[in-house]
Amino acid sequence: MMLFKVDFEKAFDSVSWKYLDYVLDKLGFGDPLSPFLFxxxxxxxxxxxxxxxxxxxxxGVKIGSPGMHLSHLFYAYDVxxxxxxxxxxxxxANAEVLQPS
Numbered sequence: 001m002m003l004f005k006v007d008f009e010k011a012f013d014s015v016s017w018k019y020l021d022y023v024l025d026k027l028g029f030g031d032p033l034s035p036f037l038f039x040x041x042x043x044x045x046x047x048x049x050x051x052x053x054x055x056x057x058x059x060g061v062k063i064g065s066p067g068m069h070l071s072h073l074f075y076a077y078d079v080x081x082x083x084x085x086x087x088x089x090x091x092x093a094n095a096e097v098l099q100p101s
Contacts, residue, residue, distance in 0.1 A: 015038070042074055058071070071083070
């Protein structure tokens with residue numbers, strides 16, 4: 001199994017405002033002063049990871065009972081991306097986190 005952890009400590013200070021405006025527009029928000037801006041940015045990353053799963057770019061891991069599948073976890077200022085180990089999934093996970101679509 002591959003586990004890829006990204007620490008977003010102080011990430012709010014480095015969020016691209018252009019990206020944030022794009023995500024706010026896609027989610028139907030109009031108030032750029034919301035105290036939940038960081039959560040909205042993380043929702044954009046969540047959607048990008050889900051798009052990567054749907055496009056079969058990485059696969060996540062099967063855990064527990066049959067049919068249970070886990071690809072990423074968000075908590076506090078961190079994200080953990082899980083996948084079966086292979087070089088392609090490692091490259092895709094790295095690209096998704098560093099340059100989300």
